[in-house]
Amino acid sequence: MSRENETDEAQPGSVPPNEINMANGDVVELERDEIPPNDITFDCPHCGRNHSIDPRGAGLVVNCIECGEPVTVPIPEGLEIDDIDAAPEELNAQLVNTRQKLHRAESRIFALEEMVRTLKVSETKLKERDDEDSAFFAILHAKLAALETFHNNAAAIVKEISSLIAEE
Secondary structure, eight states, X not given: OEEEOTTSOOOTTSOOTTEEEOTXXXXXXXXXXXXXXXXXXXXXXXXXXXXEEOGGGTTOEEEOTTTOOEEEOOOOTTOOHHHHSOOHHHHHHHHHHHHHXXXXXXXXXXXXXXXHHHHHHHHHHHHHHHHHHHHHHHHHHHHHHHHHHHHHHHHHHHHHHHHHHHHO
């Protein structure tokens, strides 16, 4: 919502010079002399950074783009907050827009929560299957060990028989 003057250089994470964060979240590139004359311009009392903001921001507390400290946007002398509030039609349009965005966000949240539930069910089934597979492989390993023992015993018996045949 705050605007930076063109004379300041962009800092990492801040809005570059000649750009404005509009109230609706859009970033618009402006030349210095394009800053509307009715905008409120003020300096951050903490770092001195110059800001410019739409008159509807009067009285709001915003964070300075430079230092991040909270700054109260001054109300121009002779003006009341009621003088700079948006028209009822504009407020209604903003309310409808906000409700639509809220509905989309809630729908997305519901879909994501459903996806999480599905993934948790899949995870549980996979863990059960993994436990079953582990038990199966343990039994298989035991049977293979028994088969190896039987094979070794059979080989020893065949060797004994071969040596008895060779002695005769």
